[in-house]
Amino acid sequence: MILIVSLSGLIGFQFYLKKQYRKRFEAIIGPNTSIEAENTGFQESISTQKNKKSEQQFISQEVVQLLTEKLAQFELNKGFLEQNITIQKVALALNTNSKYLSKVINDQKRKTFVHYINDLRINEAVVQLQVHSILRNYTLSSLANEFGFNSAETFSAAFSKKHKIKPSFFIKALEKQN
Numbered sequence: 001m002i003l004i005v006s007l008s009g010l011i012g013f014q015f016y017l018k019k020q021y022r023k024r025f026e027a028i029i030g031p032n033t034s035i036e037a038e039n040t041g042f043q044e045s046i047s048t049q050k051n052k053k054s055e056q057q058f059i060s061q062e063v064v065q066l067l068t069e070k071l072a073q074f075e076l077n078k079g080f081l082e083q084n085i086t087i088q089k090v091a092l093a094l095n096t097n098s099k100y101l102s103k104v105i106n107d108q109k110r111k112t113f114v115h116y117i118n119d120l121r122i123n124e125a126v127v128q129l130q131v132h133s134i135l136r137n138y139t140l141s142s143l144a145n146e147f148g149f150n151s152a153e154t155f156s157a158a159f160s161k162k163h164k165i166k167p168s169f170f171i172k173a174l175e176k177q178n
Helices: 001-028 037-049 053-058 063-074 087-095 098-109 113-131 132-138 138-146 150-165 167-177
Strands: none
Touching: 001 138, 001 150, 037 053, 063 098, 063 138, 087 098, 098 113, 113 132, 113 150, 113 167, 132 150, 132 167, 138 150, 138 167
């Protein structure tokens, strides 16, 4: 009797988890999620920046605007897909220093440089996996390399942190959908 109750509980829990994963999958591929929408938020947050005097004292509004435009171009060129990218490398490419770049990303995106880069990579992975079905046949390690991550574990952890599902589940659900 105890075995039956335990087994029933385990099956019920697994069913619940699958249902939660399915909801999260639907949220990821839904029409309201897009990289463009996130990038637009980047531009809109500049107006909020003007209202914060403490932030203006550190970096002039012109510099913030210039860095914002350069970051938008960086995103369009998909510079975030480069492996072993650092804030110093990006700052050098954008002709600024890492402190200014870090401050702009922290204030505009409300996240650290690492989280910013990982989010861009994960967004790109979601889009590319939806568009190019051949990528769904790649191993997680190959996908990690394709999207700029150093390991499958890092890719999986970043994907799970952002979307609350494992990338393997996402890929399988995409395959079932087609």
